[in-house]
Amino acid sequence: MAGLDTQTLNMVLSTLQKYAERELTNAYLLELDYKDEFPHDVLQALYGDVGLHLLFIPEEFDGMGGGAYDIYRISEVMAGIDLGIATGVLATFLGSDPITVGGTPEQKAHWMGRIANEGLLVAYGATEPQAGSDLGSLKTKAEPVIEDGKVTGYHITGRKQWISNGGVAKIYTILANAPGGPSWFVVEHDAEGFTKGKPEDKHGIRASNTAALFLDNVYVPADRLVGGVEGQGLVQAQAVFGYTRLMVAAFGLGGGWAALKRTIPYSQVRIQGGAPLSQKQGYTHKLIVPNAVRLEAARSYIEWTAERLDGGEPDLQTEGAVAKYLATEAGNKAAEDSIQAHGGYGYTKEYMVEKIKRDVKITTIYEGTSEIMEWTIARDRWQLHLKTRGAYYNDWAARLDKVHRTEPYNGAAAAAMALRALAVVLERCRIDRLTRNQHILFRLGELIAYAETAAIFAERVQSHPTTAIPLDVATRQAMARIHARDAALKVADEGLRWAIGAGQTDPNLAGSLNLPGIYQAQAGLIEDMDFVSKKLNEAFPAE
The missing domain is CATH 1.20.140.10 (Butyryl-CoA Dehydrogenase, subunit A, domain 3)
Structure with missing residues (x-):
């Protein structure tokens, strides 16, 4: 398994929390928000004193080699302190990712080593004014410079929008269309023809820097093409x-x-x-x-x-x-x-x-809006439903039945109802071709998210207790039961609504969804909510 050992992760979390308690007071954070000010000194301290950026860098490049679990834990704590400052850290991780994923060994050693040892802020230049998160609509161009029949560099021209760390980074990874297709390039902040817009006056995360980037015939040597091969940009992203x-x-x-x-x-x-x-x-x-x-x-x-x-x-x-x-x-x-x-x-x-x-x-909104997430979830799980001929969620529900028999207080029975109802809705959408309606596809994404999270919560609540929040297993079991009931009712009720609204043809669809059983499964809901409320008050008492 990749990642830090428990002792190292806890040390990083403790160091971060102590720094925040000492330096990032409510008054200071509110002042940053009011002034719309990017705190250079805070980012320097988080990198220099805490070494937060090292979490994202492999050990062979002088980093700590943190894994996905470590990133989740650090990210949650950072967001609990200040999401604007957390976004500045995210931007460096995101900006370095094209190099981590697609760079040559030499590129990784050079750039990741510099980020680790110099504590450089990085920015990820993908989003464009008219394309948003649609990387396939890329307009920025990278024109090869050819000398003696060999590509020696590229001239990059285009505009990037909504770039976190856009006005403060030292290194930028820029996605541009080369003759071979979309490709990532490393651009340094002081490259000729490379300018940055004024910071955006944002609704929130005002302690982060967000700015547009303008590239006017910016020259980069050929060794700045990530991976050394054109056309790999979308795969790397x-x-x-x-x-x-x-x-x-x-x-x-x-x-x-x-x-x-x-x-x-x-x-x-x-x-x-x-x-x-x-x-x-x-x-x-x-x-x-x-x-x-x-x-x-x-x-x-x-x-x-x-x-x-x-x-x-x-x-x-x-x-x-x-x-x-x-x-x-x-x-x-x-x-x-x-x-x-x-x-x-x-x-x-x-x-x-x-x-x-x-x-x-x-x-x-960022890293893909909720609507893009709905579409992504529905598209991918729709293909699984078709590929397995409807067995994917029914098989998962059968596994939850086994969980319920051994751990009857985890909400697995209601979660199984949610998955079976989901399988019925998906199959009805297939038979009546309801996904021709874009809204139906997006709503399926929402229902899938609720059903799957209910299933995983029920499966893991007892066997994988979390250490991130001070709630005991019994409290989390009650939470899992509440969420499973909610998911089952949401899938069946809203699935029925949207299927009928889109013109489904089964007169017995309501019966197939087991609505009476799902309603009966709501028994005990208020008691569980009372219990969770009591336990939350015990876990987070007033000072």
């Missing part, structure tokens, strides 16, 4: 999505919990009607418990995906998309509900939940 989307998923997780960790203690001291809000179901069961449940379901899926990546398993882009989709949507909702939970106070800039909400929203 796709190869890192499993990791980078997992990192952004952890940002959503960390941001959502940062909001809840303020809201839960607040509910204990805010008195309404003679009792604290923490004792009122109308408050806790709407604004706190569902958000904590979704976040922990997302965590389970993130950890499952990270372990598979560290085990060397390829082609986990779909799992990365599921993790990013649920974790960032859950984090965004948790932050929004935390404003509501604080009432008028939450709407003021004095309270950190207002800033967290503005910050965490970006996680549903």
Whole structure:
């Protein structure tokens, strides 16, 4: 398995948290946000004193060789401190990835060694003004310079938009169309003809630097072509999505919990009607418990995906998309509900939940919007459904039946209902060709994300307890049951709605989805929510 040993990871986490407690106070972070200021000194300290950038660099290039699990843990903690600063760290990881994935041995040794030893900020130059995340619509051009019949360099011309670290990086990886196809090039910050736009005035993550890049006939030597072969750019970009989307998923997780960790203690001291809000179901069961449940379901899926990546398993882009989709949507909702939970106070800039909400929203946008995630999930799992002739989710449900027999309190039975209902909806979409409607395909992506996270949460809640949050196994089992019930009802109810809305032809579809059984499975829901609410208050007491 790739990655750090537990002792080293805990040391890095402890060093990071101690630095944040000492230097990154709420007052300082709010000041950065107000001034829209990129904190160069903080990034230098995180790289120089904490060595955070070394986590992403292989040991042979003077790095620490962290794995996907380590990246998730560090990313969650960073996001819980400040998502803007975390984004500056993400940008260096993302910017160096084309070299890590596709560089020649010489390129890796040179550039990764420089990033490690000089603590250089890096930026990833892929997104363009009119293309967004559609890398296939690339406009930036790389024209070869030929001398004596040999390519000696390239002139790059084009524009990049929404580039994190765009105005502050020292090294840029730029995606451009060469004659052989899309290719990555390494461009240094002071190259002639390379200019940067003013920092974007953003809604959130204002401690990060985001700027446009302008390349006007910028010359780079041929040895700056990543991998030394043209046309490998899109393959190299796709190869890192499993990791980078997992990192952004952890940002959503960390941001959502940062909001809840303020809201839960607040509910204990805010008195309404003679009792604290923490004792009122109308408050806790709407604004706190569902958000904590979704976040922990997302965590389970993130950890499952990270372990598979560290085990060397390829082609986990779909799992990365599921993790990013649920974790960032859950984090965004948790932050929004935390404003509501604080009432008028939450709407003021004095309270950190207002800033967290503005910050965490970006996680549903960058590294692929939630809508792109829905499409990616649905497209890939649709192919699996067709390839297995509908067996994929039914077989998974059968495995969950076995889990339920040995571990009956994990929510596996309800998760199995969600998967079987999902298989029915997918098959009905195949028979009636409902995926001709784009909206149906996107909604399938959402339903798949809920069903799969419910299944993984149920499978792992007891056998793989997390150490990242202070909740015992019994509490997480109750959370898994809540999420499984929610997923089953969501898949069956919304699947039926959209299938009928798109013109499905089965008069007995509602019966095939087992709606009566799914409704019956909701028994005990309020009791579980009461238990989770109580345990959250114990885990996060007011000071």
